[in-house]
Amino acid sequence: MTKEERLKKRHRSEKRFKLYGVASIFVALLFVLILVQNIFSKGSSAFMKTAINVEVFFDPELLELQNGASSDDILQADFFDITIETLLKAYPAKNLDEENELIDLFSTDAEIEIRKAFLENNNLVGKKINLEITASDDIDQLHKGNYPRDLPEDRRRISNFQLNIYDNLVESKKIVKNFNNYFFKNGDSRNPELAGIGGALVGSFYSILICLLLSFPVAVLASIYLEEFAPKNKITDFIEININNLAAVPSIVYGLLALQILLATIQLPRSTPLVAGITLALMTLPRIIIPCRASLKAVPPSIREGALAVGASKFQSVFHHVVPLALPGTLSGTIIGLAQALGETAPLILIGMVAFVVDIPSTPIDPSSSLPVQVYLWSESAERGFVEKTSATIMMLLSFLIVMNFIAVYLRQKFEKRWN
Amino acid sequence: MSNIKIKSKNLNVYYGQKQALFDVNLDINEKEVTALIGPSGCGKSTFIRCINRMNDVIDICKVEGNIEIDGIEVNDKELDVVSLRERVGMVFQKPNPFPKSIYDNISYGPKIHGKGETKSELDEIVEKSLRKAALWEEVKDRLDEPGTGLSGGQQQRLCIARAISVNPEVILMDEPCSALDPIATAKIEELIDELKKTYTIVIVTHSMAQAVRVSQKTGFFHLGKVIEVGKTEKIFKNPDNKMTQDYITGRFG
Ligand SMILES: Nc1ncnc2c1ncn2[C@@H]1O[C@H](COP(=O)(O)OP(=O)(O)OP(=O)(O)O)[C@@H](O)[C@H]1O
Ligand SMILES: [Mg+2]
Numbered sequence: 001m002t003k004e005e006r007l008k009k010r011h012r013s014e015k016r017f018k019l020y021g022v023a024s025i026f027v028a029l030l031f032v033l034i035l036v037q038n039i040f041s042k043g044s045s046a047f048m049k050t051a052i053n054v055e056v057f058f059d060p061e062l063l064e065l066q067n068g069a070s071s072d073d074i075l076q077a078d079f080f081d082i083t084i085e086t087l088l089k090a091y092p093a094k095n096l097d098e099e100n101e102l103i104d105l106f107s108t109d110a111e112i113e114i115r116k117a118f119l120e121n122n123n124l125v126g127k128k129i130n131l132e133i134t135a136s137d138d139i140d141q142l143h144k145g146n147y148p149r150d151l152p153e154d155r156r157r158i159s160n161f162q163l164n165i166y167d168n169l170v171e172s173k174k175i176v177k178n179f180n181n182y183f184f185k186n187g188d189s190r191n192p193e194l195a196g197i198g199g200a201l202v203g204s205f206y207s208i209l210i211c212l213l214l215s216f217p218v219a220v221l222a223s224i225y226l227e228e229f230a231p232k233n234k235i236t237d238f239i240e241i242n243i244n245n246l247a248a249v250p251s252i253v254y255g256l257l258a259l260q261i262l263l264a265t266i267q268l269p270r271s272t273p274l275v276a277g278i279t280l281a282l283m284t285l286p287r288i289i290i291p292c293r294a295s296l297k298a299v300p301p302s303i304r305e306g307a308l309a310v311g312a313s314k315f316q317s318v319f320h321h322v323v324p325l326a327l328p329g330t331l332s333g334t335i336i337g338l339a340q341a342l343g344e345t346a347p348l349i350l351i352g353m354v355a356f357v358v359d360i361p362s363t364p365i366d367p368s369s370s371l372p373v374q375v376y377l378w379s380e381s382a383e384r385g386f387v388e389k390t391s392a393t394i395m396m397l398l399s400f401l402i403v404m405n406f407i408a409v410y411l412r413q414k415f416e417k418r419w420n
Numbered sequence: 421m422s423n424i425k426i427k428s429k430n431l432n433v434y435y436g437q438k439q440a441l442f443d444v445n446l447d448i449n450e451k452e453v454t455a456l457i458g459p460s461g462c463g464k465s466t467f468i469r470c471i472n473r474m475n476d477v478i479d480i481c482k483v484e485g486n487i488e489i490d491g492i493e494v495n496d497k498e499l500d501v502v503s504l505r506e507r508v509g510m511v512f513q514k515p516n517p518f519p520k521s522i523y524d525n526i527s528y529g530p531k532i533h534g535k536g537e538t539k540s541e542l543d544e545i546v547e548k549s550l551r552k553a554a555l556w557e558e559v560k561d562r563l564d565e566p567g568t569g570l571s572g573g574q575q576q577r578l579c580i581a582r583a584i585s586v587n588p589e590v591i592l593m594d595e596p597c598s599a600l601d602p603i604a605t606a607k608i609e610e611l612i613d614e615l616k617k618t619y620t621i622v623i624v625t626h627s628m629a630q631a632v633r634v635s636q637k638t639g640f641f642h643l644g645k646v647i648e649v650g651k652t653e654k655i656f657k658n659p660d661n662k663m664t665q666d667y668i669t670g671r672f673g
Contacts, residue, residue, distance in 0.1 A: 305512065306579070310532075
């Protein structure tokens with residue numbers, strides 16, 4: 001081979017390599033795109049809910065209230081009859097069956113919504129107002145176009161009579177699409193139109209907070225000690241290897257550990273963010289120690305020597321110079337560790353966080369759900385309404401993860417000091 | 421004849437199994453510049469790091485024998501290394517300013533030793549140290565800029581100023597000019613000349629010319645042993661030892 005040929009060959013192989021690289025990035029991006037597109041197309045509709053505009057007449061007789069009644073009376077007042085009256089006014093029904101079908105078009109929370117409107121406004125007794133009452137899951141899905149209406153009637157959940165009413169309501173512009181505040185505010189529910197991730201959000205927040213509070217200080221202190229103070233010998237080598245091993249242990253094993261120790265032995269309350277937080281902290285600990293030690297290691301020894309040479313003690317050289325330099329890397333490692341913990345499902349299932357929890361937890365020792373577990377729970381449900389909610393929850397989870405990773409990168413780039 | 425400031429007696433240093441210094445006996449005079457020369461790996465750095473106990477940092481390093489500063493034993497386990505290093509400053513081969521402001525680089529030492537109680541006292545120390553290191557005029561308007569943003573020569577003078585800031589008695593310099601160009605080197609050499617009025621200086625150098633220019637006394641190391649010590653003039657004009665002769669004339673090293 002001549003020199004020229006060899007040169008040409010080298011250029012060609014370089015070009016080929018670049019091409020492979022670009023192609024593989026392209027394939028990877030394609031997968032991400034498909035995933036995002038899929039989740040987005042399924043999930044975005046969950047952020048809207050269908051409501052039906054009805055006229056409510058707060059009949060004093062049905063309420064058994066006078067204007068200016070005491071607040072106690074109002075809280076006691078019975079809204080059931082008013083609700084039925086209101087819903088029945090939406091469309092003329094001929095018999096009891098039709099009345100029932102008519103009422104079924106509305107969410108089971110119609111009564112609560114009417115009552116809430118009454119409590120939020122003063123002096124509604126004897127007055128009429130227009131209210132947008134949340135529609136049932138079936139109407140919601142129908143209105144969003146997720147429900148096939150051309151099936152034969154006996155295979156549909158919506159009867160011809162109901163379809164007829166729906167078309168009528170659409171024509172008279174009584175059906176509206178609103179922002180779905182229930183999705184963010186409510187806990188879980190058997191009714192998809194009422195189900196929300198409020199409980200899961202709070203549960204995840206408490207779990208991650210506890211995880212952070214437990215794992216961060218322990219991990220940082222352990223890293224500083226191991227990296228800066230501990231003698232380098234067989235014992236510390238052994239510890240180092242085992243920290244790396246722990247980081248690779250499947251998360252479900254931590255769930256089993258928590259089940260045995262935290263729940264069975266110490267008897268902490270089951271299904272709570274407290275237990276979830278402790279479990280996630282155990283899992284996250286080595287995942288923080290590793291980047292933390294790496295960033296301590298990355299601080300050049302000359303900085304330590306410089307500090308020691310002007311008479312700083314070991315402690316001062318570490319805490320005045322090394323730790324501040326290692327902080328950005330440590331923080332970003334911590335955030336990435338927490339992001340992993342946020343998406344962790346398996347150990348939480350083992351400690352009973354799969355329980356059906358309607359109430360929003362107010363403390364970390366209340367039973368609760370968490371975002372990834374909520375995804376798991378809803379993905380098992382048959383109702384169409386839960387399909388979009390599953391994807392919407394994944395969207396929320398992913399956006400939290402993206403934000404956290406973004407913060408991690410930002411911290412690293414903004415505060416990492418350059419040295420020569 | 422000047423006073424002896426530092427006296428090493430039968431100093432042996434080991435890195436694990438490997439012995440790096442063999443029975444080193446060397447006297448360093450007060451307010452003089454002592455140059456240490458010798459081929460790479462002969463133990464010059466090891467020796468000066470014994471004077472401020474910097475070798476403590478290295479786990480496998482073991483020091484035997486005596487080093488006295490003003491008659492006080494340095495290798496005494498009871499001795500407080502912090503106050504030792506306050507008295508014996510060090511400048512390293514590669515400039516290693518803290519990644520902080522110029523001001524903080526200088527004020528750090530005095531602060532941890534409780535030398536500057538007030539801001540104005542600290543300001544004064546910073547200015548004095550930078551002036552002594554011949555850096556003041558170049559940086560007085562940007563004291564809050566990072567020290568790592570200076571040029572190599574300026575960084576090294578910053579490190580010298582940092583060493584001066586705690587007002588030591590001895591300054592150890594381990595090849596302070598090896599990363600610098602001739603102009604920066606000349607500045608540092610001038611500076612060393614000035615500093616020897618106040619401080620006892622030990623400098624490790626690979627440049628014979630530099631040793632001749634800055635030092636009054638020279639020690640020649642070879643394979644961990646002191647081969648010859650004496651007045652710089654004598655070492656370079658007519659050394660007693662054949663090996664010294666060979667080394668300074670560039671026949672080995
Ligand atoms: N941290 C260490 N661990 C093990 N051996 C070391 C260590 N530092 C130095 N040595 C060994 O000790 C001997 C003396 O090293 P030293 O650094 O003192 O040499 P030097 O004279 O300063 O060389 P140079 O001119 O290249 O800087 C060398 O053989 C070196 O390999
Ligand atoms: Mg050296």
